[in-house]
Amino acid sequence: MAKERPPKGLKGWAQGRSLWILQFCTGCGAVELPPVMTSRYDMERFGITPMATPRQADLLLITGYLTVKTLKRVIRSYEQMGEPKYVIGFGSCTVNGGMYWDSYNTIKRLDLYLPVDLYIAGCMPRPEAIIEAFNRLIEGIKQGKFNGWIRYKENLRWYKRNQAMIMDIRKWSIDKKLAEEVWREVQEERRKIFEQATVPHVYEYAERISEVG
Numbered sequence: 010m011a012k013e014r015p016p017k018g019l020k021g022w023a024q025g026r027s028l029w030i031l032q033f034c035t036g037c038g039a040v041e042l043p044p045v046m047t048s049r050y051d052m053e054r055f056g057i058t059p060m061a062t063p064r065q066a067d068l069l070l071i072t073g074y075l076t077v078k079t080l081k082r083v084i085r086s087y088e089q090m091g092e093p094k095y096v097i098g099f100g101s102c103t104v105n106g107g108m109y110w111d112s113y114n115t116i117k118r119l120d121l122y123l124p125v126d127l128y129i130a131g132c133m134p135r136p137e138a139i140i141e142a143f144n145r146l147i148e149g150i151k152q153g154k155f156n157g158w159i160r161y162k163e164n165l166r167w168y169k170r171n172q173a174m175i176m177d178i179r180k181w182s183i184d185k186k187l188a189e190e191v192w193r194e195v196q197e198e199r200r201k202i203f204e205q206a207t208v209p210h211v212y213e214y215a216e217r218i219s220e221v222g
């Protein structure tokens with residue numbers, strides 16, 4: 010079967026000029042979006058507009074920190090979006106956890122769970138930075154540079170494993186069979202480790218989980 014490739018050229022130009030966004034307004038970055046939408050920056054002139062449901066959208070904006078509970082909904086929404094689809098992470102919270110890096114219930118790195126195409130640095134990123142990111146995304150799509158949804162499908166087991174390390178993925182994943190299989194693997198690994206547990210062993214495992222989370 011031919012390898013899937015991202016659209017480019019005329020198809021890429023058309024795709025990049027009609028990005029419909031699903032904004033998952035988590036964290037502080039969400040308040041930077043209204044100025045990007047309104048008359049001063051006016052993102053609609055690039056063909057970018059908000060959509061109500063994941064199935065209509067092709068650009069997912071993660072606008073800041075994510076709790077494990079919210080991450081579940083975000084992944085579920087991403088999996089429902091049509092292809093091609095793109096993800097932008099806003100601010101240091103999506104890059105490395107930001108000021109919540111040692112929080113017990115937020116994730117540190119978004120790209121362990123979803124294929125992030127672009128990050129916008131800053132805490133919080135200004136509207137100029139967001140517009141710049143949109144322009145880079147549009148240009149990159151035209152050149153066929155962004156292929157996050159293809160990476161997600163090709164490495165689905167790896168993503169599911171990372172997701173299963175921090176939450177139960179069985180009921181809501183689109184590929185339920187794979188989710189069940191990966192979940193069982195992770196549980197089995199945990200069981201073995203805790204059966205043979207010595208205190209340093211458990212600490213080592215806890216550190217590995219916290220690196221993933």
Ligand code: SF4
Nearest residue numbers: 036037073100102133
């Ligand atoms: S990066 Fe800064 S502005 Fe963005 S969600 Fe985190 S703390 Fe808030």
